Amino acid sequence: MTAKRILIVEDEKAIRDMIAFGLRRAGYEVSEAEDCRSARAQIVDSRPDLLLIDWMLPDMSGLELIRTLRRAKDTEEIPAIMLTAKVEEQDKIGGLDGGADDYVTKPFSPRELLARIQAVLRRAAPAGGSDVVEVEGLKLDDSSHRVSTGEREIALGPTEYRLLHFFMTHPERVFSRGQLLDRVWGGSTYVEERTVDVHIRRLRKALEPFSLERLVQTVRGSGYRFSTRES
Amino acid sequence: MTAKRILIVEDEKAIRDMIAFGLRRAGYEVSEAEDCRSARAQIVDSRPDLLLIDWMLPDMSGLELIRTLRRAKDTEEIPAIMLTAKVEEQDKIGGLDGGADDYVTKPFSPRELLARIQAVLRRAAPAGGSDVVEVEGLKLDDSSHRVSTGEREIALGPTEYRLLHFFMTHPERVFSRGQLLDRVWGGSTYVEERTVDVHIRRLRKALEPFSLERLVQTVRGSGYRFSTRES
DNA sequence: AGGACCAGTCACGTAACTGTCACATCGGGC
DNA sequence: GCCCGATGTGACAGTTACGTGACTGGTCCT
Known part of the structure; x- marks a missing residue:
């Protein structure tokens, strides 16, 4: 948190x-x-x-x-x-x-x-209060489960949605693949770490039409980061 | 006030x-x-x-x-x-x-x-008030228990009616099957979660002749949502 | 008793999603 | 430039989630 x-x-x-x-x-x-x-x-x-x-x-x-x-x-x-x-x-x-x-x-x-x-x-918190996050025109509304930029809606699969939600609520911080598996997939499941790469890829692809893929950044040797600042 | x-x-x-x-x-x-x-x-x-x-x-x-x-x-x-x-x-x-x-x-x-x-x-506050709700020409009058669009009346079973009423008074929000069972069926009943799907289906079928079934949207992995915006 | 209506469950088909692999590409150290 | 480990990327196959029609049994009329 x-x-x-x-x-x-x-x-x-x-x-x-x-x-x-x-x-x-x-x-x-x-x-x-x-x-x-x-x-x-x-x-x-x-x-x-x-x-x-x-x-x-x-x-x-x-x-x-x-x-x-x-x-x-x-x-x-x-x-x-x-x-x-x-x-x-x-x-x-x-x-x-x-x-x-x-x-x-x-x-x-x-x-x-x-x-x-x-x-x-x-x-x-329990009221489901401010569950909408917005960064650089990218808006994620958790109560309606929608991701959009201005007018247009962005379609995401469940995992990509959770991943983006996690990133948007924890911006400007680097997470290792292991940490992401823990926090986005849930601690009890076992999947290959490289799987994270694939979902990162899918998330970027979904953001590409809006030129927002730059928000998902690779930190070589460490993991990934969601950030508005250019790396 | x-x-x-x-x-x-x-x-x-x-x-x-x-x-x-x-x-x-x-x-x-x-x-x-x-x-x-x-x-x-x-x-x-x-x-x-x-x-x-x-x-x-x-x-x-x-x-x-x-x-x-x-x-x-x-x-x-x-x-x-x-x-x-x-x-x-x-x-x-x-x-x-x-x-x-x-x-x-x-x-x-x-x-x-x-x-x-x-x-x-x-x-x-926003949910409360008068007992008639209207969205996209779909009108639900709770006092007379009627649902209609323009001229024509829509026939709904009791459960479909409650489901639609709940949705219309809580639009733009995703509800899991469990939440719907709780709020529409009542907290103490036990029925299979998949039963919700069937009633969603019946509700959609009833709305179909008026091309309003798009208002009831599936959010894969999370539940259902009532919304005027396309998914 | 018979029929209309309705709720809940099941079984099956389909579309979407997931995880994994194999190969391509990149980036830094030398 | 060359090498090597790290990351990007497209494809594939198993799995899951959902849509849907059908069936059963219950309740309420008449």
Whole structure:
């Protein structure tokens, strides 16, 4: 399982840095935004697993940001936690009504924040939450079991689908043939390692018409990698 | 938007009151039941938007209540959250398998409960609403139990009807044979998985004269999907 | 009792997919 | 350039998953 990615939307740099530091230590991949405009841009193109949103922001209230996100189909499932300095119950309820999954009142302990983040992430999983991954226009929607690029649909066999799904959820990392057999085929089966090559080949062939085969890269001597960057 | 109505099914009065208090504060309309019998009565005549069901109840387990509800057409779509004191993973899985949309382990914070209620309601919203569904000229009116396309009526057997209804209210998503058995046949029945294929076949055959059989799509290795987009 | 309808199962055919092999090609070290 | 191990690639055959018609037994009418 890849590290979960969290986006912090908070205008005060000091607080942002402190939170980011704590989360990185806990193994999360953290990105930051200081206003709603840049937050939305980042959300759309990097699809974080969770959002930490400050209540007060320069351009738009955090609550509004959440409401906006909930209205769009591809962002509605991203869980969000509100950070607020206000303590009035009314505001807390407002935060929940607007679609935040939880809220944390400042000042808060790093530990409390971590606990809540974990709780929210755990909760998102069984719901079958954000099971759509998108990289370079290649979109894989696990709930509908579809792979497409823009308009056109890409047909994949079951194994190629699982392979691509695994790659897309674990990008930028090299996997040996043995590891892929373990994680994509399942640990209990025995098949030749070279079989992986063949399925890689089939996956590439399916992506070729869309010039996306470059995403599946060979790392000579080590295995394969799914990456947007050229090797 | 009117206040959402929530029914709490829980035998311990103290817990019931506490939950009810919290939910009313948050703007929900709350009703209560202390056993399954009275719960079912209330569900049928006041059709709440969401159910909070305790795991252990005097007359019937909460899980059974959910299964029963899922079997009846007019109650199958009501989302339910299980409250459970048990922490074993096995039970959680059982709860989800039985048709609960989420589960909350006691003890829980009101805050967490609120968040989950929000999440479940948000998720259920698009599916809920009027009892007539229409896709590509195929119209299913659940109140009169009729399926038609334009002028002509389509005759379906009971199982085919439930299957189509389930599909139309959950489009663009793949369901395994097991999931379909659970949600369309009802969690506690045991039939062969291949039986699903036969009913899929019968449904397709009924849709064929209208060239709508393409809406019911096979996802090899995974199950079936109802979708307007070509596969 | 007889008939209509329907659910569930089975058996068989077919199309799709899988794993493996054999051979081609590549890339780095010398 | 030449060699050798690593990877790409096309073809093949066994297997699996699904589509489909038929059969059985059950239930509900009349």
